[in-house]
Amino acid sequence: MSIEFFTRLPLHGETFHLPGDPRNRGDWNNPSRPGTGAVSNFAVGDDFTYIDYLSQIARGAEIAGFDGVLMVNTQFGEEPWIVSSLLARETKRLKFVAAFHPSSTSPWNAAQAAATYQRATGGRLVWNIIQGSSEAAQRAIGDELPHDERYERAGEFVHAVRGYFGSESFTYRGKYYSASGGGLRGPLRKAPIPRICTAGASDAAKEFAAQHADYYLLLAEDPAIVAEHIRDVRERALKYGRSDIQFGLSVDVIARATDAEARAEAKRIFDEGVAAGVVDVVASITEQLSPTFQKRRKLYHDKEVRDYDDLFIAPNLWSGYGYIGIPPGFALVGDYAAIVERIREFQALGISLFFIAGYPHLEEAYRIGEHILPHFRSERVGARVPANDDAAAGDGFERPLAFASGLDTKQRHSGANG
Numbered sequence: 001m002s003i004e005f006f007t008r009l010p011l012h013g014e015t016f017h018l019p020g021d022p023r024n025r026g027d028w029n030n031p032s033r034p035g036t037g038a039v040s041n042f043a044v045g046d047d048f049t050y051i052d053y054l055s056q057i058a059r060g061a062e063i064a065g066f067d068g069v070l071m072v073n074t075q076f077g078e079e080p081w082i083v084s085s086l087l088a089r090e091t092k093r094l095k096f097v098a099a100f101h102p103s104s105t106s107p108w109n110a111a112q113a114a115a116t117y118q119r120a121t122g123g124r125l126v127w128n129i130i131q132g133s134s135e136a137a138q139r140a141i142g143d144e145l146p147h148d149e150r151y152e153r154a155g156e157f158v159h160a161v162r163g164y165f166g167s168e169s170f171t172y173r174g175k176y177y178s179a180s181g182g183g184l185r186g187p188l189r190k191a192p193i194p195r196i197c198t199a200g201a202s203d204a205a206k207e208f209a210a211q212h213a214d215y216y217l218l219l220a221e222d223p224a225i226v227a228e229h230i231r232d233v234r235e236r237a238l239k240y241g242r243s244d245i246q247f248g249l250s251v252d253v254i255a256r257a258t259d260a261e262a263r264a265e266a267k268r269i270f271d272e273g274v275a276a277g278v279v280d281v282v283a284s285i286t287e288q289l290s291p292t293f294q295k296r297r298k299l300y301h302d303k304e305v306r307d308y309d310d311l312f313i314a315p316n317l318w319s320g321y322g323y324i325g326i327p328p329g330f331a332l333v334g335d336y337a338a339i340v341e342r343i344r345e346f347q348a349l350g351i352s353l354f355f356i357a358g359y360p361h362l363e364e365a366y367r368i369g370e371h372i373l374p375h376f377r378s379e380r381v382g383a384r385v386p387a388n389d390d391a392a393a394g395d396g397f398e399r400p401l402a403f404a405s406g407l408d409t410k411q412r413h414s415g416a417n418g
């Protein structure tokens with residue numbers, strides 16, 4: 001099975017320290033305290049702003065060999081489609097996963113905007129269709145539909161978007177949307193529809209994914225629970241005649257040369273939470289998605305969990321971020337070999353798309369790119385994976401003699417991969 005690796009663009013600031021700490025890059029902190037730069041002052045041209053920092057991460061990610069970046073959509077964060085557009089021409093091949101609510105646009109507007117983006121970038125847009133983490137959050141952005149109906153509407157939304165991409169004369173009468181003879185025309189017809197991802201543990205979310213999504217996304221948690229979600233969504237998809245639905249997994253990574261160094265980093269951030277008295281500030285996403293997390297949280301209340309290392313829920317899988325308000329909440333913590341092994345285990349369960357990131361995102365994109373991604377080189381499709389064996393690939397470039405001499409093609413090849 002092929003495998004893809006995306007990392008994340010932090011659209012609401014870095015969290016190398018606790019959220020709100022002014023030492024974090026970005027300006028998601030108390031405005032009365034000095035920040036560290038990468039702050040948006042609305043003064044274009046005389047300063048570096050947060051988008052410049054995001055641009056560095058995006059470029060770093062693609063240099064490090066990532067296929068794409070995930071952008072989470074929250075009320076207090078930058079808007080993902082806009083960021084995708086701003087950064088598309090600062091990058092060459094990186095894909096951008098833009099999360100959005102169907103309620104924020106119309107199927108036609110989404111189809112046309114996506115077609116323009118796809119044409120301009122060579123098809124680098126991926127959609128993550130979201131429904132909101134709570135009723136209150138949805139009402140705050142003007143969406144009054146109850147939970148399950150939001151998924152019903154999302155189903156119609158995707159149906160209509162596929163209709164516009166697939167036909168110049170799409171006609172449809174639904175409960176939420178309609179179209180009479182619409183569709184992408186002229187050169188826009190050449191654009192590929194974005195890959196469609198979605199997430200959510202509710203029945204409505206899974207049914208929506210089963211019927212309409214290319215990828216169902218999960219948080220890393222107890223592998224047995226991940227396996228059960230995959231089985232469930234696969235079975236539901238088969239009901240709709242779909243055997244090709246794929247699975248993505250989001251998990252933070254604290255990877256270091258030794259296990260002790262990785263654990264020290266987990267302890268560092270957890271201790272910041274203890275010192276600030278914020279332990280147990282839990283990201284709602286983590287709570288909603290994870291039965292394991294809810295169980296562990298109860299243990300925390302019952303005082304059975306006290307230190308950072310009580311929060312491993314499976315080998316190398318640490319839930320500590322979830323206790324100090326840093327979503328998605330779970331991280332793989334360990335030496336490089338252990339992280340590769342854990343990724344392989346999730347891959348064996350059926351995951352083919354990994355979203356892995358660390359803090360700060362820029363430095364950790366390079367670290368993961370250098371120490372983790374090379375282990376998966378032969379299974380990566382479509383990615384320009386950094387390698388030093390291009391000479392063997394017959395790419396037409398002339399090599400300096402010193403490099404080319406003394407080794408035949410086969411020797412050079414096996415040396416680079418070994």
Ligand SMILES: Cc1cc2nc3c(=O)[nH]c(=O)nc-3n(C[C@H](O)[C@H](O)[C@H](O)COP(=O)(O)O)c2cc1C
Binds near residue numbers: 074130200205219250
């Ligand atoms: C990898 C991943 C990325 C997500 N990204 C977002 C996001 O950007 N914005 C958001 O509001 N919810 C996001 N979610 C949450 C889900 O889309 C969904 O709204 C949530 O899980 C609640 O679904 P449910 O109530 O139907 O179970 C994400 C979930 C996962 C697993």
